[in-house]
Amino acid sequence: MRSKLWRWKYERLSGVLLENLSQMGIAGEFVEDTDRVVEVVEKLIPKGATVAVGGSLTLQQTGVIDFLRKYECDFLDRHATTDAEELKSIFRATFSADCFLSSVNALTVKGEIVQLDGLGTRVAPMIFGPEKVILIVGMNKVVPDLDSAFKRIKTIAPMNARRLKLHTPCVTTGICMECNSTQRICESYAIIRDANARRERFTIILVGEDLGL
Numbered sequence: 049m050r051s052k053l054w055r056w057k058y059e060r061l062s063g064v065l066l067e068n069l070s071q072m073g074i075a076g077e078f079v080e081d082t083d084r085v086v087e088v089v090e091k092l093i094p095k096g097a098t099v100a101v102g103g104s105l106t107l108q109q110t111g112v113i114d115f116l117r118k119y120e121c122d123f124l125d126r127h128a129t130t131d132a133e134e135l136k137s138i139f140r141a142t143f144s145a146d147c148f149l150s151s152v153n154a155l156t157v158k159g160e161i162v163q164l165d166g167l168g169t170r171v172a173p174m175i176f177g178p179e180k181v182i183l184i185v186g187m188n189k190v191v192p193d194l195d196s197a198f199k200r201i202k203t204i205a206p207m208n209a210r211r212l213k214l215h216t217p218c219v220t221t222g223i224c225m226e227c228n229s230t231q232r233i234c235e236s237y238a239i240i241r242d243a244n245a246r247r248e249r250f251t252i253i254l255v256g257e258d259l260g261l
């Protein structure tokens with residue numbers, strides 16, 4: 049939980065960011081805290097829609113996963129199975145889902161969405177597939193520029209590897225060792241720089257709190 053001063057800064061920053069996102073063809077909304085996220089998400093997802101999600105701590109922290117499990121929709125719940133074949137089917141079906149929800153690894157003030165992914169199951173459908181993409185972003189992920197975005201990503205990747213209990217060198221060292229591990233979580237980098245060719249596909253919900261890693 050941030051102080052009042054931080055909240056004020058977040059509100060001011062979000063104003064600039066929302067304007068920049070709008071120039072890129074991306075809709076956005078700022079909510080002060082986590083409690084309001086589900087309310088906004090509910091308005092964006094039509095009842096009966098097929099909904100898929102990317103792996104995201106933010107979606108869990110904001111209660112979105114629990115909400116989708118109860119909502120009147122066809123939720124392709126990747127967290128409900130550990131069966132490899134079933135997971136593969138969910139990942140494939142994600143491309144034809146009506147809505148896809150995730151978070152981002154970093155978001156620049158200019159509005160560039162910066163992502164790091166292992167298998168690509170989170171980043172690929174964000175770029176192509178689902179009709180609507182809803183991204184929930186804690187203001188702690190907003191950075192000044194692309195350089196800062198990549199620095200942020202390099203710092204959080206080892207933390208994510210640790211959280212996922214992987215066997216990569218960064219779990220032990222705490223810093224990226226540029227490994228070639230079969231469990232490497234950072235094989236693909238992607239930057240979404242504009243969405244004007246697909247206006248209204250993306251919506252970003254900015255949350256005035258620290259969320260995810």
Ligand code: SF4
Binds near residue numbers: 209218227
């Ligand atoms: S490249 Fe390897 S060592 Fe570096 S963050 Fe990714 S998984 Fe960890």
